[in-house]
Amino acid sequence: MGSLAVSRAQLKYLELIAELRLARLEHALRGEPFTQDVEVEYVAELDRWWQELSSDEQEAVEQLLEEKPRAPLELASRDVAVEIGGDAAPRSAAA
């Protein structure tokens, strides 16, 4: 991105992507299917804001969406056997 400034349309598009992810998550947590009808509403709104973006802005948004989530390569934990009634935690730091 040539500038650190984010346009209103870029911000709205990124917010909608985040909202879509959360909506899918919330449906999954409720054990409810995320229906095509709901998804279509998000997609239509995303399309509308995408058309508002210049090609440079679209490229910048794509780069932002491709950014890796920051997470460790590997967790330093191993699991532990624990029996019913026991008071040991189920994982510990790897040796």
Place this chain on the structure above:
Amino acid sequence: MYLTAQRVVAPTTKASGINAFLYRHGGRRWHVPPRDIPDREPGRLAKKKIAVEPPGNRVRSYLDIVAPDDVARDELRDRLMTFVRRMQGRPFPWEAVEGPCLFRLGMDEELAMAGWSTELAALALAGTQLLDH
């Protein structure tokens, strides 16, 4: 209660699955999560669901929930969603207190890149199954 679900992979067979554990605390009640739970005082293991037999498996992701025993499922889900809204975009691991609940979510880079929210849903569903019976 301390409810935890963790995706593990066996070092030799490479079998992978989510193991879940529910600990109780003998009627302890709280309005804010006690600092000793879960690290110093996980509680007494009341239930577990094992997909890959411990011990010694590598942990690839985990979801920890510390909450009052009588918390309603809807409230737990709402607080988990509030936690996610607060933390999304930050580096893993995530940890935050929401009301009387403590949430912690960690995962390795490969799982996070494949879809952290999908992994979170899988962990949450595996964990909360232990509350069903």
